[in-house]
Structure formats: structure tokens, C-alpha cells
Amino acid sequence: MSALLSMQAVRGGYGDADILQGVSITVAPREIVVIVGPNGAGKSTAMKAVFGLLHVRGGQILFDGDDITGWAPNRIVKRGVCYVPQVDNVFREMTVHENFEMGAFLRKGDLDAAYDRVYGLFPDLRAKRKALAGDLSGGQRQMVAMGRALMLDPKLLLLDEPTAGLSPKYMEQIFTITRDVRDSGVSIMLVEQHAKQALAFCDRGYVLATGANRHEGTGAALLADREVAQMFLGG
Amino acid sequence: MTFIDFINFHIVPGVVLGSIYAVGAIGITMVFGILRFAHLAHGDLATMGAFIALSTMGLFGASPWVGLPVAMIFAAAIAVGIDKTFYDYLRDRPKILTVMASLGVALMLRSVVQVVWGVDSTTYQRGIVRPDEYFGILLRDRELYTLLAVATIVIGLEAFLRKSKWGKAMRAMSDNPDLARLSGVDNRHVTMLTWAIVGALCAAAGFLLGLNNELNSMMGWHLLLPMFAAAILGGVGRVEGALLGGLIVGIAEELSVLILPGQYKAATAFVILLLILLVRPRGLLNGKVL
Amino acid sequence: MELIGLANYAIFMGILIGIYALLALGLNIQWGLTGLFNAGIAGFFAVGAYASAIITSPHVAGRVGGFELPIVVGWMGAIVFAGLIAWPIGKVCLRFRSDYLAIATIGVAEIIRLVIKSEDWLTGSSRGITGIPRPFGELDYVASQLAYLGLVIAAVAVVYFLLERQLKSPWGRMMRAIRDNEAAAAAMGKQIEARRLQAFIFGAAVMGLAGALFVHFNRSITPEAIDPMIATFLIWIMLILGGSGNNRGAILGAIVIWLLWSVSEMITDRLPTDVALQAKYIRIFVVGLALQLVLRFRPEGILPEEQARQTAR
Numbered sequence: 001m002s003a004l005l006s007m008q009a010v011r012g013g014y015g016d017a018d019i020l021q022g023v024s025i026t027v028a029p030r031e032i033v034v035i036v037g038p039n040g041a042g043k044s045t046a047m048k049a050v051f052g053l054l055h056v057r058g059g060q061i062l063f064d065g066d067d068i069t070g071w072a073p074n075r076i077v078k079r080g081v082c083y084v085p086q087v088d089n090v091f092r093e094m095t096v097h098e099n100f101e102m103g104a105f106l107r108k109g110d111l112d113a114a115y116d117r118v119y120g121l122f123p124d125l126r127a128k129r130k131a132l133a134g135d136l137s138g139g140q141r142q143m144v145a146m147g148r149a150l151m152l153d154p155k156l157l158l159l160d161e162p163t164a165g166l167s168p169k170y171m172e173q174i175f176t177i178t179r180d181v182r183d184s185g186v187s188i189m190l191v192e193q194h195a196k197q198a199l200a201f202c203d204r205g206y207v208l209a210t211g212a213n214r215h216e217g218t219g220a221a222l223l224a225d226r227e228v229a230q231m232f233l234g235g
Numbered sequence: 236m237t238f239i240d241f242i243n244f245h246i247v248p249g250v251v252l253g254s255i256y257a258v259g260a261i262g263i264t265m266v267f268g269i270l271r272f273a274h275l276a277h278g279d280l281a282t283m284g285a286f287i288a289l290s291t292m293g294l295f296g297a298s299p300w301v302g303l304p305v306a307m308i309f310a311a312a313i314a315v316g317i318d319k320t321f322y323d324y325l326r327d328r329p330k331i332l333t334v335m336a337s338l339g340v341a342l343m344l345r346s347v348v349q350v351v352w353g354v355d356s357t358t359y360q361r362g363i364v365r366p367d368e369y370f371g372i373l374l375r376d377r378e379l380y381t382l383l384a385v386a387t388i389v390i391g392l393e394a395f396l397r398k399s400k401w402g403k404a405m406r407a408m409s410d411n412p413d414l415a416r417l418s419g420v421d422n423r424h425v426t427m428l429t430w431a432i433v434g435a436l437c438a439a440a441g442f443l444l445g446l447n448n449e450l451n452s453m454m455g456w457h458l459l460l461p462m463f464a465a466a467i468l469g470g471v472g473r474v475e476g477a478l479l480g481g482l483i484v485g486i487a488e489e490l491s492v493l494i495l496p497g498q499y500k501a502a503t504a505f506v507i508l509l510l511i512l513l514v515r516p517r518g519l520l521n522g523k524v525l
Numbered sequence: 526m527e528l529i530g531l532a533n534y535a536i537f538m539g540i541l542i543g544i545y546a547l548l549a550l551g552l553n554i555q556w557g558l559t560g561l562f563n564a565g566i567a568g569f570f571a572v573g574a575y576a577s578a579i580i581t582s583p584h585v586a587g588r589v590g591g592f593e594l595p596i597v598v599g600w601m602g603a604i605v606f607a608g609l610i611a612w613p614i615g616k617v618c619l620r621f622r623s624d625y626l627a628i629a630t631i632g633v634a635e636i637i638r639l640v641i642k643s644e645d646w647l648t649g650s651s652r653g654i655t656g657i658p659r660p661f662g663e664l665d666y667v668a669s670q671l672a673y674l675g676l677v678i679a680a681v682a683v684v685y686f687l688l689e690r691q692l693k694s695p696w697g698r699m700m701r702a703i704r705d706n707e708a709a710a711a712a713m714g715k716q717i718e719a720r721r722l723q724a725f726i727f728g729a730a731v732m733g734l735a736g737a738l739f740v741h742f743n744r745s746i747t748p749e750a751i752d753p754m755i756a757t758f759l760i761w762i763m764l765i766l767g768g769s770g771n772n773r774g775a776i777l778g779a780i781v782i783w784l785l786w787s788v789s790e791m792i793t794d795r796l797p798t799d800v801a802l803q804a805k806y807i808r809i810f811v812v813g814l815a816l817q818l819v820l821r822f823r824p825e826g827i828l829p830e831e832q833a834r835q836t837a838r
Contacts, residue, residue, distance in 0.1 A: 074419055083417060091410040094403070102407050105400075106419035148418070273624035275564070275631070321817050328824075331562055331623045335761070336820055338564060338627075342758055343813035349806040456754070460635060463628045498643045505632035512617050512625060525622040 004029050004064055004187050005156055010049055011058035018057065019045045021211040025189070027156065032178060032188045034219065036195040037208035038231065043191040044086065046208065047158050050189070051083045052076050064155060078106065082149035086160040089145035092134030096125050099133050099144050103151030111151075118147040121180055139170030143177065150181065157181065159190035163197075175201045195232040199223050207231065243373045245489045251378045251447060253465075253485020254385040259440035259458055260465035260477035261392065262433040268409040268472025268523060269429050272330040275337040276317070277437060277462060279344040282455030284310040284438025285445040286352045292359060299359035303384070303442050307435035314434025315427055323426075330525075341456070348452045356451040381443050388439055389478055392432070396474065401428055409472050461488070461504035468511045470522025479519060483507070529667075536670045540742055542783045543677035544735050549763045549775035550684050551731030557769035557830070558697065559724040560704040562623040566760050567753035568634030569729045571641060572610050573603035573736025574746050578654040579647070581741075588649050596660055600737045607733020608726045610637070615725040619718055626725075634753050642748045653747030657740055677738055681776065684731055688772050700724060701770075755809060759786060762816050768826025777828060786812075
């Protein structure tokens with residue numbers, strides 16, 4: 001199986017200190033990979049490294065045959081990686097549809113198919129297409145954020161804690177939609193606080209601690225691991 | 236005083252003045268919202284626009300209205316040029332330094348006006364114009380045309396911001412700059428476009444003020460306070476808010492003479508500014524707070 | 526004779542430079558130390574000037590005053606009133622980014638100008654206030670000027686040493702920490718607001734004192750004595766060019782800019798009248814341009830702030 005994304009022993013941080021001390025993660029085509037770990041493990045930082053928001057000082061990031069280490073975010077976007085930040089991930093004062101339009105800002109030509117796809121994935125939003133994104137519930141806002149990112153038709157979608165602050169009902173819904181997105185041909189890398197639920201639904205998972213790989217394997221295998229279970233006791 | 240007199244002596248001039256403030260305040264709110272700083276050279280750019288219109292009129296010997304589009308185009312170019320020369324290199328430094336630079340630009344623009352056009356007051360047209368009566372409301376031609384011009388400008392701008400791709404990009408940049416950049420919006424394009432529009436709006440405000448009042452080198456500086464009061468009252472970043480805020484400030488100024496000596500008209504805007512910052516800093520339409 | 530004239534002129538210049546140095550020091554508390562944008566310096570200066578004038582001048586029919594109190598009381602009054610005007614403005618605006626303060630201070634300076642121009646009972650409106658006593662005024666001209674220069678230098682020295690002491694105290698370190706780290710400042714919340722308010726009021730009080738020194742030097746004041754925008758702007762460029770955050774820089778900036786400003790005035794005054802007026806405005810243009818150049822090429826000023834290694838501010 002050839003990987004779509006491959007982070008190899010990546011080190012780096014925002015300032016002078018290295019938050020990541022050698023993180024290696026691969027994502028295969030049509031795969032959901034979850035990154036979990038305790039607070040301060042460098043989960044979100046690892047994701048931001050992929051998107052060029054980090055100063056990478058060691059290791060390599062390969063995407064779809066290109067070495068994208070050190071690329072600027074806008075170049076990475078054009079290459080087919082879209083990123084959904086954890087907070088402030090919609091244009092609150094714009095309508096749902098305008099959010100999708102902004103997602104497709106770099107695309108030229110006919111966008112009907114792209115709109116059909118996102119409204120197909122998020123049927124609830126079709127009725128709310130003229131509502132302001134800021135007026136939606138947290139779960140629906142998360143859908144708008146994902147939809148916006150999908151408008152560029154990425155090969156890889158990066159989701160930073162998409163279920164943070166959502167009720168269990170919406171969490172399930174986001175996970176279900178994430179699977180649907182995968183089935184439409186997109187690979188997904190997501191960072192999660194809700195480790196148990198996330199490992200249960202993903203294809204493969206990574207457990208990070210203090211900026212380095214600790215465990216990896218299929219979601220089921222990780223859930224069965226005693227050490228992992230202990231790490232997230234009560235989580 | 237009868238009701239219709241009250242309308243004619245206070246509300247009509249207030250609405251006319253307020254609509255002029257609104258045109259300026261829309262520009263202020265756009266710079267505040269999209270570029271995120273208080274642009275203190277706004278008033279003096281309006282002065283320059285008013286005088287460019289005067290010279291255009293002199294050149295063609297025609298109606299002052301010929302000067303409006305010319306002044307708007309020139310002021311747009313001047314605004315873009317000012318940004319490239321004096322603001323752009325401060326982009327990555329604290330925004331307050333750009334505020335300071337804009338105060339310097341205000342001084343420079345004003346001294347250019349004073350050198351080129353002098354310091355004496357002047358007007359576009361001489362002579363007394365009698366108002367016409369419309370259902371009891373007295374309105375001069377120039378007042379009517381001012382209201383029409385403001386309506387055209389606001390509707391045109393709203394259409395641009397709501398319908399066009401780059402208008403949406405400007406709103407996106409005002410709403411969530413990080414996400415706009417993640418979506419591939421080029422900050423430099425948006426900045427340039429914003430300055431072009433803001434410059435044109437400045438010229439329009441200056442022209443309309445000159446048309447209804449008089450032109451002098453300090454006219455724009457005295458516009459600054461009511462324009463900022465209007466922008467913050469409406470809610471920073473909100474075009475509709477700036478329109479509403481402008482009208483309120485204009486009417487409030489004209490009503491202030493009922494309780495205050497006339498020379499303190501200009502204090503009304505200041506009081507409104509402090510009050511809104513005290514009780515509702517997001518403004519009437521829930522704008523941003525920097 | 527020529528030499529004495531020159532010496533007299535030098536003393537005169539020295540006094541004005543001292544007054545501007547005080548203003549620059551006041552601004553340094555607000556901007557250099559705390560990052561507060563005061564665009565209405567001339568307003569606080571005018572309040573100080575008029576407050577001291579009213580307190581110390583003899584009675585005039587139809588105008589409040591005639592207290593003929595000692596000059597020291599006038600100066601205290603200048604300090605207190607300038608601080609009192611600053612208080613509500615700071616209270617409302619310091620919760621927000623300094624942009625709002627800039628606008629509000631422009632507004633307050635404008636209102637002060639209106640009050641001075643129109644409230645005859647308080648300020649004598651366009652006639653102004655005359656007969657303001659001058660310390661050492663009974664001495665002969667040269668001695669009196671020299672004595673006043675000594676007084677101004679003493680005032681600058683006192684403010685300078687008080688400021689230096691504050692700067693090195695925990696208070697000063699905290700102010701710089703607030704200024705340089707918005708996030709940390711926000712986390713400290715209410716306490717920061719109080720500190721900023723202190724700095725804003727202190728700075729305004731020093732500006733008020735400068736106004737008092739000016740008015741007792743001049744012996745009279747009218748609304749035309751102060752061009753708000755130009756005065757404010759000159760002080761800004763003094764501080765930025767000298768080195769904001771550095772008290773010695775503020776004083777140096779006052780010296781350099783005031784000398785350049787006066788020399789250029791002498792030159793433009795000699796021009797034929799038809800170009801003199803234009804030259805006057807070109808001079809103002811150059812001041813505006815100078816600020817842009819300093820911001821661009823030497824943002825830290827001639828004497829940069831000592832502890833700070835970063836170039837911003």
C-alpha cells in the first residue's frame with residue numbers, strides 16, 4: 001500500500017523550542033487516521049506541520065509523490081491538502097453557501113458538481129444555505145467548516161478536533177459524515193480529544209506523547225492495548 | 236414650532252449631513268474591519284477629493300457633478316499610492332504604528348491642499364438656492380441630488396460586496412482573515428481593492444460636504460470625529476451600520492442646537508463616541524471590537 | 526550687541542526646548558512606556574496653560590478668576606486639571622486597542638479648543654488671558670530669562686529623575702511587560718487597565734505642567750497660541766526620532782526637532798511674502814514626511830530603549 005501522506009521523523013516547533021521530537025505518521029488513500037494523546041503531546045502541532053504552519057527543522061513530509069517540507073500553506077492547498085482549524089473555522093457573517101463559495105475561491109469553472117457533493121454530504125445544510133454560519137449550532141458549523149474545505153476537492157483533509165465542544169449526538173454525526181467523506185475518495189487525518197470514540201471509528205490511529213510516537217496500529221488494536229487504555233482512563 | 240418646521244429645520248439638514256458622514260464612515264469601517272486599524276488620514280483625503288473636484292469643474296467650466304467621478308478616481312489612486320508608500324512596509328509591525336503613520340499622512344495631505352489650493356474657504360457654486368417644496372418638506376436641488384448620490388453609492392457598494400467574487404473576498408477578510416488566507420485569498424489584492432474603494436468614498440464624502448457647505452483645507456479634519464463616531468456607533472466592519480450611524484450622528488448634531496450653543500455642534504459626535512464605547516462597544520449592529 | 530542678542534536668543538530657545546522636552550517626556554510615559562496613542566497632546570497642554578493662568582492672574586470683569594494665587598498653586602492646578610481631563614477618557618478607552626484612544630484624544634483636544642474659543646467667562650475667548658505673573662519677572666530682562674531657563678531645566682530634571690526611578694521600579698518593568706505582550710496583558714485583565722490609566726493620567730499631568738511653564742513664560746495666552754495638530758505632531762516626532770521608551774531620547778528629540786523647526790522657520794520668514802505662505806505649509810509637509818522616514822528607517826530612534834532589543838515601537 002503506497003502512502004498518500006508520509007511524515008518521517010519530523011521535528012520542529014513555532015519558536016525556538018522543538019515541540020515535535022520525531023513524529024512519523026502515514027496516511028493511505030481512502031483512510032481515516034486519528035491522532036490521539038494527552039494534552040501537550042503535540043497532536044495539533046503535528047497536523048499543522050503537514051500544512052506548513054510550523055517551522056520544521058528535521059525529517060521529511062512527503063505528499064502524493066512530492067516533498068512538501070517547508071512549503072507555504074497556499075501552495076499546499078493548491079496541491080490538494082485542506083485544513084479545518086479547531087476554532088474560528090467558518091466565516092460567521094457569511095451565509096452557508098457563501099462559506100462554500102469562499103472554499104472554492106481558487107477554483108475556476110463550473111462548481112455545480114462541487115456544491116452537489118457538499119450538500120449531498122450535509123443534507124441538513126441545504127435548507128440553511130442562506131443562513132449565516134455564525135447563527136448555526138456548533139455541530140452544523142463544523143459541517144460548514146468541513147464543507148468549505150471539501151470545495152477544493154482535496155485528496156487529504158486535515159481536521160483539528162472537529163468534535164470539540166459538541167454533544168455526543170453531534171459527535172456521532174460528525175464521525176459518520178467523516179466516513180462518508182472518506183468513502184467519496186478523500187483521506188482524512190484528524191486530531192481528537194475523545195480518544196475512545198475516535199479510535200473506535202477510525203481505520204488506524206497514532207498515540208503521541210511529549211512530541212513523539214508512542215503507539216500505533218488499527219483502532220481496534222489500540223483500544224485493546226492495556227497501556228493505551230490506561231493513558232485514557234475515563235476518557 | 237410646528238412639526239413640519241421641526242422636520243425642515245432639523246431633520247432634513249440632519250439627514251443630508253448624516254448621509255455625507257455615512258459615506259465617509261463606510262470607508263472608515265472598511266479600513267477598520269478589513270485592514271484593522273483606525274485610518275486618521277481619512278478626513279484629509281476627503282478634503283483632497285473635494286478640491287480635485289473643484290479643479291476639474293474649473294477645467295471644464297461645467298457643473299460640479301462632473302468633478303465627482305474624476306475626484307473619486309484620483310482619490311482611489313492616491314489612496315492606493317499612500318498604502319504602497321507609507322503603510323505597506325508596516326504590515327508586520329504592531330497596527331498602532333500604521334495609525335501613527337496615517338496621522339502623518341493626514342498632515343501631509345492637508346499641507347499639499349494648502350500649498351496647491353490655499354487656505355481660504357471657497358464654494359463650488361455661488362448664490363442662494365431656494366428650496367422646492369415636496370409635500371411640505373423643503374429640499375434644495377443639491378440636497379436632493381446628495382441623497383440620490385449617497386443612495387447610489389451605498390446600493391452599488393452593497394451589490395459589489397454581496398455579489399462579486401472579490402467583494403465576498405473582502406467580506407471574508409473582514410470576517411476571518413486567517414481562514415480567508417487558508418482559502419487562498421490574496422491579502423495584497425484585497426488590500427489594494429479596499430484602498431481604491433475607500434479612496435473613492437473619501438472623495439465622494441468631501442465633494443458632497445463641499446457642495447452643501449463650503450470647501451476649506453480643514454473641512455476633512457473636522458469630518459474625522461463624526462465619521463469615526465458613526466462607524467463605531469454602527470458597529471465596526473458593518474457597512475449598513477456605518478450608514479445608520481452616519482444618519483444618527485448627523486441628525487443628533489442638528490438637534491444638538493436645541494439644547495447646546497451652536498458652536499458645540501461638533502461636540503455631539505464626541506459624546507456619542509464615548510457613550511457607545513461605554514455602553515455597547517460593538518455598536519448597534521454588533522460589529523468588531525479591536 | 527550682536528553677541529548679546531544671540532545669547533538672548535539661545536536662552537529663549539532653551540526655555541522652549543525645555544517645555545517641549547517636558548511634553549515629550551509626558552508622551553514617553555504614555556507611548557514609550559505603555560503603548561498608549563495620545564493624539565491630543567495639545568489639548569492637555571492647553572488645559573494646563575489655562576488652568577495655571579486662571580489661578581494666578583489678576584481679576585478681569587466678566588471672567589472667572591482673579592485669584593492671584595502663588596504660581597506654585599497654579600502649577601499644581603495645571604497638573605491636577607490636565608490629569609482630571611485624562612481620567613474619564615482613559616477610563617472609557619483604555620479597555621480597547623489604542624486606536625480608540627487616538628480618536629478620543631483627537632476629539633477631546635477639539636472640544637478643549639472649542640471651549641477655549643467660545644467660553645468668554647472662563648478663558649476670555651479670543652482676547653485670552655493676560656497679566657499672568659512670571660517667576661523672577663521683577664529682575665531685568667537677561668537675568669529674568671536666565672532664571673526662567675533655570676526653572677525649566679529644574680522642572681525637566683525633576684520629571685526626568687522621577688521617571689527614571691519609576692522606569693527601573695517593578696512598576697516600570699510591569700508596564701513594559703504589558704506593552705510588549707498583548708496576550709499576557711489581556712490575561713492580567715482589570716489590573717492592567719488600572720496601570721494603563723495611571724500612565725495615561727501621569728503623562729497628561731506632565732503635559733499640563735508644560736502648559737503652565739509655557740503660559741508663565743509668555744505672560745499671556747490666546748486660542749491662537751497653540752496650533753493643536755502641529756504642536757501634537759512635533760512632539761510625536763520628537764519622541765519617535767529621539768527614541769521612544771528612552772527618557773534621554775525624548776529630551777534629545779526635543780532639542781533636535783525644535784532646532785530644525787525654528788531654523789526652518791527663520792528661513793521661510795525671509796522668503797518673499799508670496800512664497801512664504803506656501804513655504805510654511807511645505808515645512809509642515811516635511812514634518813509629516815520625516816515621521817514616515819523615521820518609522821521606516823530608524824523606528825527605534827537615535828537613542829533606542831535600553832532593555833528592548835526588538836525594533837518595534
